Amino acid sequence: xxxxxxxxxxxxxxxxxxxxxxxxxxxxxxxxxxxxxxxxxxxxxxxxxxxxxxxxxxxxxxxxxxxxxxxxxxxxxxxxxxxxxxxxxxxxxxxxxxxxxxxxxxxxxxxxxxxxxxxxxxxxxxxxxxxxxxxxxxx
Numbered sequence: 001x002x003x004x005x006x007x008x009x010x011x012x013x014x015x016x017x018x019x020x021x022x023x024x025x026x027x028x029x030x031x032x033x034x035x036x037x038x039x040x041x042x043x044x045x046x047x048x049x050x051x052x053x054x055x056x057x058x059x060x061x062x063x064x065x066x067x068x069x070x071x072x073x074x075x076x077x078x079x080x081x082x083x084x085x086x087x088x089x090x091x092x093x094x095x096x097x098x099x100x101x102x103x104x105x106x107x108x109x110x111x112x113x114x115x116x117x118x119x120x121x122x123x124x125x126x127x128x129x130x131x132x133x134x135x136x137x138x139x
Contacts, residue, residue, distance in 0.1 A: 019051040025058065032061040043067050065106040074114040 009067060021042065024076065027035040039055065046053045054072075073081040081088055089099050092112055099108040 019049065021046070021053040021055075022056045023053065025056055027057050027060070027064075032064070035065045036061065036067075039064050039067050051064065059110060060106050062104040062106060067106070071109075073109055073113060073117045080113060080116055081109075 022069070023042070026038060035057070039057075039060075039126075042053050042055065043049070055068075065085070068085055070084050071081065071087070072079060081091055083091070085105075086107065089105065092099070092109075096109075097112050099105065
């Protein structure tokens with residue numbers, strides 16, 4: 001909600017008949033306390049009206065992350081995890097990614113996402129090199 005126009009649009013969405021809300025980067029320009037209050041209000045609205053909210057947030061503070069029931073974690077446009085928040089650490093633990101005791105889950109997930117993106121880039125570069133090698137071999 002970078003300006004009053006976006007605030008009005010959000011209010012119109014909440015008053016309208018929509019059962020699904022799609023909100024992109026609503027925390028831009030807001031402090032963590034205001035972001036928490038906005039997300040908490042949206043979640044309260046969604047639970048009351050049995051609707052759905054898809055909210056994209058970059059680096060949400062721990063108290064805001066804890067408001068979500070489910071998450072979709074993306075890395076380089078690919079879904080890395082989709083499911084309940086309470087299972088995300090077990091999922092990544094089974095893959096060898098262990099969240100340190102004092103690290104916030106949202107911060108850990110961002111690091112995992114960045115690591116997976118770097119790994120994918122490395123694999124893509126190797127694949128590209130192999131393709132170039134094979135091309136030059138057959139010419």
